[in-house]
Amino acid sequence: MPKIKSHRGAGKRFKRTASGKFLRSHSFLRHQLTHKRRKRKRALRRRALVSKSDLGRLRRLLPY
Numbered sequence: 001m002p003k004i005k006s007h008r009g010a011g012k013r014f015k016r017t018a019s020g021k022f023l024r025s026h027s028f029l030r031h032q033l034t035h036k037r038r039k040r041k042r043a044l045r046r047r048a049l050v051s052k053s054d055l056g057r058l059r060r061l062l063p064y
Helices: 008-013 038-045 052-061
Strands: 022-024
Touching: none
Parallel strands: none
Antiparallel strands: none
């Protein structure tokens, strides 16, 4: 039985926590940053947890 390969695109975008949840980055931080407030940009730099509805899909993509 061959090993299950992890999805490399998802592996570069998501990080698994010790409790089994996944962290993701925020969007809207690539361009037109002069129009966004400093507080908003600072909040977008922080990681966020993936929602419960997407956890099953991510666990299939990243089985490790």
